[in-house]
Amino acid sequence: MAHTEYKTKQRSVIENIIKNENEHITVDGVMLKLKENGDNIGRTTVYRTLEKLSSEGKVRKYVNAGESACYQYISDNCQEHFHLKCSNCGKLIHIECKHIDELASHIEKEHNFTVNKLKTVLYGICEDCAKNEKN
Amino acid sequence: MAHTEYKTKQRSVIENIIKNENEHITVDGVMLKLKENGDNIGRTTVYRTLEKLSSEGKVRKYVNAGESACYQYISDNCQEHFHLKCSNCGKLIHIECKHIDELASHIEKEHNFTVNKLKTVLYGICEDCAKNEKN
């Protein structure tokens, strides 16, 4: 039936953690914060809460190859960043840069495809690895 | 140390399957084709071969939330364009567009990161799925 939502301590605690996280966070990350704060909340509940927030559109969920899912709260002033991943060392670099918006809006207009910047990862070689390769 | 590569029946069979697949294919998909052809090759070998091809840059690997990884052979006529992948229906769209070069050169100059267009996939929602979501 209609399904009335109950307000619980667990829900608000988890929601607060992800709200105060400026970057994305994994379930493990949430579990750690909970432990730090002395909150004893089951991992299952964390999964279910994040999943719920995600389906409500309050949180973005995204996955990368071989990694746990990441969640990020969608705040009003949320500056969407995107990611560069080094194919050599595996390092993940977060950058905020308006240039991808230009590409995204072009692709949306001309190719009728809405790019999800959070999900998108540009692969390549990072500065450090490029240096080392030259040696 | 140098590691000499051996030519095996399994390797060439798997490589052929993915070469003749015009879109992407999962490990399960490869297993199925193998069974169809009467080839008895272990799942582990399929994983290892695809991983190897991927790290050699011959195959592109995609990961989506809650799905098995997909692999796609990078053919010669893939060199000039890059790829959009719909997170909803999984469709892979090939586009030729110079705009990504501008982004890539900006990222290289300002963020000291060399983007690999071949490996990079932009995730988002395709036209058809966007329409359906509105209903």
Added chain:
DNA sequence: TTCAATGCAAAGCTTTTGCATAAAG
């Protein structure tokens, strides 16, 4: 009292690893 939420343990999936065996060079 009713029904949603919780949490443990167990199950489910995909992917990786250990190790003995087979095959290539």
Added chain:
DNA sequence: CTTTATGCAAAAGCTTTGCATTGAA
């Protein structure tokens, strides 16, 4: 004969589910 590749079974991660219990309304 030496080294790589294979394949089974088992392990490893991450995530979901079953079910009895707790707690919000």
